[in-house]
Amino acid sequence: MIRTLTSHRSFRQYRKQAVEPEMLRLIIEAAQAAPSWANGQQVSIIAVRSEERRQQLSELSGNQKHVAAAPVFLVFCMDFYRAQAASRLEGLPFEAAKDVDALLVGATDVGIALSNAVAAAESLGLGVIPIGGVRRHTAEVIELLQLPEYVFPIAGLCVGYPAEELPKKPRLPMEAVLHEEQYNPEVKGLIEEYNLAHRASLKAQGLTERDWSSTIARFYSLNPQYGDAQHTLKRQGFTCDNLNK
Incomplete structure (x- = not known):
């Protein structure tokens, strides 16, 4: 299990199998x-095998060709629709979607479930890559997948048999991630150290060398608002009323 988890690679090319x-x-x-959270199981997964629908999701995810290339694309959604149905069954009001904590709960539950799915797929010899691009045009994704109120797409997962061999990407030094007792904000030196490993990895693959910090800084400077979730969350019933109080 540990070998599987620490050997993760993100595959973008798949065999036609x-x-x-x-x-x-x-x-x-x-x-x-x-x-x-609370054994609420706030996750639903839409398995998309249709070539036409995968192509549509590929375009909606920022023209990521591997979404269309993967034989199956899984869309992981936070799902409070069943919680609402349970509330109706018990004759109780459903108030959770008014609380911003529902977004944290839903996204966290999806993340944990997605991680399990990745580990399971890789243990079976399959290749995967998570896709956050499903949040670029959530209105269209919601319509395409016919997601009801209180269901929202968080991430996708390409699944298939890899058609390539990939090296393992280096990760940040553990000291930048594991903090003992309290957070240590002194990360500049650790990032500079990681930049060297990152550049060496790119060079070994024949790719353009660049610093990890440069890539991340550029991404977050050019993407101050990713996708249309600020509009579609409310349409799906997640009003987060207490955030405005």
Whole structure:
């Protein structure tokens, strides 16, 4: 298990081979087994195999060709629709979507389930890459997948048999991630150290050398507002009323 987790790679090219139904079922079972807030299981997964629909999602995700190339694309959604149905069943008001904490709960539950799915897929010899681009045009994704109120797309996952071999990307020094007792903000030297490893990895692959810090700084300076979620969250029922008080 540890070897699988620490050997993760993100694959963008896949063989033209379908993912067997039993394989997909095992991946979804692993995702379902993930812990969730209050055992609310605030996650739903849309499996997209249709070539036409995968192409549409590819375009909506920022023209990421691997979304269309993967034999199956999983869209992970935070889902409070069932919680609302449970409230109706019990004759109680459903107030959670008015609380900004619902967004934290939903996104966290999706992240944990997605991580389980990644580990399960890789343990079966499949390749994956998570796709945050489903949040670029959420209004269209919601319409395409017919997501009801209180359901929102958080991330996608390409799944298939890899058609390439990839090296493992270096990660930040553990000292930049693991903080003992309290947060240590002195990360400048650690980032500079990581920049060297990052550049060396790119060079070994014959790619253009660039600093990790340059890539991240540019991304967050050019993407102050990613996608249309600020509009579609409210349309899906997540009003977060207490955020404005």
